[in-house]
Amino acid sequence: MIPQKTSAAKTGNKFNFNFSLGNTQKKQMSEKAFNEWRKYIYDVSGIYFQNNKKYLLESRLQKRMNYLGLDSFEKYLEYVKFNPQKEVEKKQLFEAITINETYFFRNQPQFDALVQHIVPELLSSGKKLNKKRLRIWSAASSSGEEAYTIAMVLTELILPKYPGLQVEIIGTDINYAVVENAKRGIYKEYSIRNTPPLYLKKYFIKHENNTLEVVPEIKRMVKFKLLNLYDDAGMRMMNNFDVIFCANVLIYFNLESKKKVVEHLYNALNPVGYLFIGYSESLHGISKAFRLVSFPKTIGYKKE
Numbered sequence: 001m002i003p004q005k006t007s008a009a010k011t012g013n014k015f016n017f018n019f020s021l022g023n024t025q026k027k028q029m030s031e032k033a034f035n036e037w038r039k040y041i042y043d044v045s046g047i048y049f050q051n052n053k054k055y056l057l058e059s060r061l062q063k064r065m066n067y068l069g070l071d072s073f074e075k076y077l078e079y080v081k082f083n084p085q086k087e088v089e090k091k092q093l094f095e096a097i098t099i100n101e102t103y104f105f106r107n108q109p110q111f112d113a114l115v116q117h118i119v120p121e122l123l124s125s126g127k128k129l130n131k132k133r134l135r136i137w138s139a140a141s142s143s144g145e146e147a148y149t150i151a152m153v154l155t156e157l158i159l160p161k162y163p164g165l166q167v168e169i170i171g172t173d174i175n176y177a178v179v180e181n182a183k184r185g186i187y188k189e190y191s192i193r194n195t196p197p198l199y200l201k202k203y204f205i206k207h208e209n210n211t212l213e214v215v216p217e218i219k220r221m222v223k224f225k226l227l228n229l230y231d232d233a234g235m236r237m238m239n240n241f242d243v244i245f246c247a248n249v250l251i252y253f254n255l256e257s258k259k260k261v262v263e264h265l266y267n268a269l270n271p272v273g274y275l276f277i278g279y280s281e282s283l284h285g286i287s288k289a290f291r292l293v294s295f296p297k298t299i300g301y302k303k304e
Ligand SMILES: C[S@@+](CC[C@H](N)C(=O)[O-])C[C@H]1O[C@@H](n2cnc3c(N)ncnc32)[C@H](O)[C@@H]1O
Pocket: 045, 046, 047, 098, 099, 100, 101, 102, 103, 106, 139, 140, 141, 142, 143, 146, 172, 173, 174, 175, 178, 227, 228, 229, 230, 246, 247, 248, 249, 252, 278
């Protein structure tokens, strides 16, 4: 349970919350606390805070500590590890520490490669078993812009050529709030800054408050769920994908957690399936299992 600012201080409970502070003063984290927090976050999510990101962790945690009325990083760590509702607090922690920047058509060359090369290749390949179904995963989908972009480009450029093709798109993220936003499918103008006019016109409904909602036809093609890429059990449930987009998330991991996540992604792909990662990311030193394939202005990783 989230501590109540008025009562818990009086109870002198074992977390010893200091509610008198209601404190918005900036606190500095000791090296020891930083190392303990870093280890904890790494163990539960694979996210690794480099030394130069200590300030970021401090400010992200502090917001949550202020809300809870906790006056030290040590007490918050104890709270997130041991309070009876620790799973609830872990969810809040993931919301506090993740960076969810994303937008529609973020990496256009990848979507071009998908519709111009990969899908036609997959649907004609002797190695793809089910030619009637295409399964695509947007792993670390944040608020859903990438997953919906995939649905839009397939609707516009693939479905007319392959009538009867079933498309399943799944978006997953560790951050509950962004997953819920993705399900709603309502965006501010900032999210559509890179969206071609044709797509804006056909696939969004503009509301009076200047928000834009993805049309039902596109929403129906995409399912969103909460998933931690560092959770072995959850990852083993993800199977039979033809293409996986896992962009701009490996940068938050260290070598060991990158390797583990990429191995799961490899296992989740069908034979001859493709993995896309972020524009500035590479699998160099992380996995040798894929074949690197060049497309105009981008590269993909193929499972062979
Ligand atoms: C910068 S966003 C990238 C969004 C999108 N893939 C893109 O490229 O635009 C990174 C996302 O990774 C998610 N993330 C971080 N660690 C994760 C983990 N262990 N499991 C699942 N998602 C994670 C964050 O919550 C965040 O939404």
